[in-house]
Amino acid sequence: MRSLLFLAFAICSANALPTARRFSRKADAVSVNPNLSTAPSNATAGCSSSSASDFLSQFSSTNHANLTLALSPSLGGNRTFLVHLPQNYYASTPHALVLSFHGFKSAALKQESITGFSEPGVLINGKGLVAVYPEGQFGPGKNGDESIRAWQGAPYSPPGVDDIGFTQALLAHLSDNLCLDSNRFYASGKSNGGGFTNLLACTPSTASLFAAFAPVSAALYAGANPADCAPGRSVPIINFHGLADTVIPFDGRDADKEGRTEYATPNITQYREAWAARNGCGAGTSSTKVGGRVKLSSHIALNQAPLISHPHENTTLKAFTCDSQVNGFTVDGLGHSWPGTAGLDGGVTTFNATTANIVPFFETYALGDS
Numbered sequence: 001m002r003s004l005l006f007l008a009f010a011i012c013s014a015n016a017l018p019t020a021r022r023f024s025r026k027a028d029a030v031s032v033n034p035n036l037s038t039a040p041s042n043a044t045a046g047c048s049s050s051s052a053s054d055f056l057s058q059f060s061s062t063n064h065a066n067l068t069l070a071l072s073p074s075l076g077g078n079r080t081f082l083v084h085l086p087q088n089y090y091a092s093t094p095h096a097l098v099l100s101f102h103g104f105k106s107a108a109l110k111q112e113s114i115t116g117f118s119e120p121g122v123l124i125n126g127k128g129l130v131a132v133y134p135e136g137q138f139g140p141g142k143n144g145d146e147s148i149r150a151w152q153g154a155p156y157s158p159p160g161v162d163d164i165g166f167t168q169a170l171l172a173h174l175s176d177n178l179c180l181d182s183n184r185f186y187a188s189g190k191s192n193g194g195g196f197t198n199l200l201a202c203t204p205s206t207a208s209l210f211a212a213f214a215p216v217s218a219a220l221y222a223g224a225n226p227a228d229c230a231p232g233r234s235v236p237i238i239n240f241h242g243l244a245d246t247v248i249p250f251d252g253r254d255a256d257k258e259g260r261t262e263y264a265t266p267n268i269t270q271y272r273e274a275w276a277a278r279n280g281c282g283a284g285t286s287s288t289k290v291g292g293r294v295k296l297s298s299h300i301a302l303n304q305a306p307l308i309s310h311p312h313e314n315t316t317l318k319a320f321t322c323d324s325q326v327n328g329f330t331v332d333g334l335g336h337s338w339p340g341t342a343g344l345d346g347g348v349t350t351f352n353a354t355t356a357n358i359v360p361f362f363e364t365y366a367l368g369d370s
C-alpha cells in the first residue's frame, strides 16, 4: 500500500516537471536494459597458469599493480597500465575485464578515480571485475611542441604508435596471467580515450574481442571515427555526451577555433544514428543483423524509432533497440566530464554513469557462439 501511494506521488510530481527535467525508468524496465546475457564463461589461460601466483604477488594491499609491458617500438615500447583486482578475486574463476582509457593529458590514476570501475560492489556476471587503466604514450600535444599522453586517432597522437596492436598485446598478456572470461571483455574511455574506444569498435580485429563499448564525451576526430568504419559485426554501444561540452561540442564542428580542420568532430546525434544504422537497428534502416558473435538471453525486437526516456534528471536516453543496442545519453548542463555525483571529473550529475548505466549495459552483452 505504502509503495502504491509512493508510486502515485512520484507519477504526479514527474508530470509536474517540465519535459526536459522529467525522468522515468519505464523505458529501461521494458527493453532499454535487456536481460543479462546467459552466454557461458570462456576461461583464459591464466585460469590454469602455473605462473599466475608470481603475477598476483605484484599486487598491493589495495589490489593494485602498476605494470609495464615491454613491446616493440611500433606498439609504443614500454607500456604502462594500472590493474585493479576485485576484492574477491578467485584465481580459477573467470572474471569480466573492463579496459578504461584516459583522456588527453590524463593518466591511469585519474581515470580510475573518475570512472569508479574499481569501486567495491561493481559486479558483472555475479563477480567482481578486473579493471585495467592503460596509459597512452607521449605525443606532441595540440601545438606540436609538447609531450603529452594520448591515444591513437587524434591530431595530437604519438606518431607511429599502434595502440590497436598494443591493446591486443595487453589483452593477450592479461589473459595469460589472470583468470578472465574472454566472452566478457569490455572497452570504455573518456574524451581522447573515448575516441580510441570508438576506434576499437570500428576495427574488425578488436571489435571481435570486446562484447560492448562505452565511449564517453568521446573525441571523435576522423582518425578515431573513420568514415569507412566497418567493424564486421554489430557492436553494442553506450555513449554519454554533455550538451554543455565546449571541448567536443555535442553539435559537432568543422574545425577548432584556430580553423584546423583535423579537429573536426561529428554531430553526436548523427554519430549515434550511424552506429544504429551499422547495427541494423533504428529508424529507416535495414533489419539485418550484421554478423556477430553477440549473444543475448533472448531476441530483442527491432524498433523503427529509438525509445526515448529520462532515466535521470536532465538526462535524455535515446535507445536504438535491436540485437546490439546503441544507447545514447544526452546530459543537459554537463560539460566535458564523465558523469558522476562527486564531481571528480568536473561536472556534477545526479547519477554515476559507471554504476547506473554502463555496467548494467555491459552485463547484458557477452561474446558467444552466434
Ligand SMILES: *[C@@H]1O[C@H](CO)[C@@H](O)[C@H](O)[C@H]1NC(C)=O
Pocket: 030, 031, 033, 034, 035, 297, 298, 299, 300
Ligand atoms: C527478460 O526475461 C523475462 C523473464 O524471463 C522475459 O519475460 C522478458 O521477455 C525478457 N526480456 C527481454 C527484453 O528479453
Ligand SMILES: *[C@@H]1O[C@H](CO)[C@@H](O)[C@H](O)[C@H]1NC(C)=O
Pocket: 070, 077, 078
Ligand atoms: C624499457 O624498459 C627497460 C627496463 O626498464 C629499459 O631497459 C629499456 O631501455 C626501456 N625501453 C625503452 C624504449 O624505453
Ligand SMILES: *[C@@H]1O[C@H](CO)[C@@H](O)[C@H](O)[C@H]1NC(C)=O
Pocket: 066, 067, 068, 080, 082, 108, 109
Ligand atoms: C606507473 O609507473 C610509471 C613508471 O613505470 C609511472 O610513470 C606512472 O605514473 C605510474 N602510475 C601509477 C598509477 O602509479
Ligand SMILES: *[C@@H]1O[C@H](CO)[C@@H](O)[C@H](O)[C@H]1NC(C)=O
Pocket: 251, 267, 268, 269, 270
Ligand atoms: C545534428 O543532427 C541531428 C540529426 O540529423 C539534426 O536533427 C540536428 O539539427 C543536427 N544539429 C546541428 C547543429 O546540425
Ligand SMILES: *[C@@H]1O[C@H](CO)[C@@H](O)[C@H](O)[C@H]1NC(C)=O
Pocket: 313, 314, 332, 333, 348, 349, 350
Ligand atoms: C537541471 O537543469 C536545470 C536547468 O538547466 C538546472 O537549473 C538544474 O540545476 C539541473 N539539475 C541538476 C541536478 O543538475
Ligand SMILES: *[C@@H]1O[C@H](CO)[C@@H](O)[C@H](O)[C@H]1NC(C)=O
Pocket: 116, 119, 340, 341, 342, 350, 351, 352, 355
Ligand atoms: C558515485 O560515486 C561516488 C564515488 O565513488 C560515491 O561517493 C557516490 O556515493 C556514488 N553515488 C551514487 C548515486 O551511487
Ligand SMILES: *[C@@H]1O[C@H](CO)[C@@H](O)[C@H](O)[C@H]1NC(C)=O
Pocket: 042, 182, 183, 367, 368, 369
Ligand atoms: C572462447 O574464446 C576464444 C578466443 O579467446 C574463441 O576462439 C572461442 O570461440 C571462445 N569459445 C566460446 C565457447 O565462446
